[in-house]
């Protein structure tokens with residue numbers, strides 16, 4: 001049985017633990033590896049290694065740090081298919097979608113390779129007579145990354161390349177459900193020439209995370225995952241005086257206006273709702289049909305019904321299995337609650353299984369109409385291939401509905417009207433808005449800006465906000481005397 005190694009101080013090695021978590025192929029639930037729950041000593045060693053490496057890494061010139069990222073992105077591109085294959089096997093994602101997962105991470109590494117100009121401070125001459133003020137930004141120290149199962153390439157790559165390019169060192173604790181992809185990312189990072197200790201990887205679950213969060217030598221944590229864990233991480237990290245950015249769950253609405261292009265809407269909503277088995281934090285899980293577009297629901301449902309789940313290497317498969325039997329059980333229970341609470345189940349994927357893979361975590365595409373705000377399927381994040389359809393009469397009602405929802409990760413509007421789109425983008429209380437774009441994930445020169453219960457913190461992932469998150473600002477006020485030596489003490493706070 002393959003054992004997932006730890007990466008501590010530049011060495012990949014087996015953990016000394018006797019506690020393991022099985023890594024499975026979700027299509028069959030066959031065990032493909034075992035991930036160690038790192039011992040407390042190993043977690044300490046990872047932090048100590050990152051702490052020691054910080055003393056030298058922070059002195060490495062910024063362009064040299066950027067060049068490491070250039071070499072890394074070249075290696076990731078060279079190994080793109082190989083990483084995607086590992087990712088497909090442990091998540092069940094289709095190969096094309098797995099390649100997308102890796103690609104969206106490579107784009108962040110490209111941004112990290114552009115870090116030099118983002119490390120520039122500000123200057124002002126003559127802020128007082130003969131006095132100049134300028135600022136530098138400097139790295140924090142040891143930063144942490146706690147990542148979820150659903151993007152095992154992209155999300156670790158949201159974090160450690162930007163943090164390390166800024167001069168920090170890093171300890172990554174990837175999801176225990178799919179640790180093989182992040183391990184391969186770490187191997188390639190070392191191959192790109194990362195000095196030992198700059199990136200460390202430990203495995204495990206809540207005990208390892210809590211040890212890292214409360215460790216006196218860690219300075220900041222980036223987390224992506226579910227709402228309860230995100231809240232716990234934010235509270236624990238800030239209680240221990242650390243910076244935290246915690247990206248959490250979502251319920252993303254797409255609003256369909258009567259003047260929208262019907263074919264464009266329907267085609268977009270199929271992939272945005274059940275693609276990746278709905279296991280995307282930016283998946284569209286609620287479609288809000290405005291006015292006469294309520295007549296489009298049946299056609300959308302019949303298109304979604306045609307999507308076939310399948311194996312990662314089946315080019316005709318629309319999506320793969322859910323990550324675990326527990327995830328499947330949760331989704332099936334929510335589908336049942338939707339039926340019990342009176343929603344109309346237009347397409348029911350509860351009984352779907354893939355022939356020859358009956359033990360896998362399969363759920364077929366599912367569509368509900370007549371969904372109301374009181375129903376559990378509306379209130380909870382389902383994280384499965386399930387679309388809830390709702391109908392309202394006006395754009396104003398649609399905006400009010402979306403704004404009442406406690407989540408604020410992403411949303412989209414389909415319309416031909418600039419005025420409707422402008423009103424929506426201005427009034428909607430959601431951090432990422434698509435206009436005729438169903439899943440508006442910003443590219444890495446912007447930042448990933450979820451709001452409300454989808455994000456706890458203030459500075460978001462990647463882009464300029466990540467540079468601010470991973471650095472401190474130092475402001476210098478300087479005077480060089482020539483022959484203007486003051487004649488006596490200045491007893492006021494004023495500069496002169």
Ligand code: NAD
Nearest residue numbers: 147148149174175205206209225226229247248249250281
């Ligand atoms: P999760 O919260 O179960 O796990 C995330 C990480 O936290 C894992 O590394 C896990 O080991 C760790 N963890 C779990 N329980 C813990 C505890 N009690 N204490 C400390 N650490 C703990 O999330 P998941 O199921 O892996 O991922 C799916 C969730 O992630 C969904 O809710 C999805 O919306 C969310 N997500 C959000 C975004 C975003 O950008 N907002 C992106 C991707 C995924």
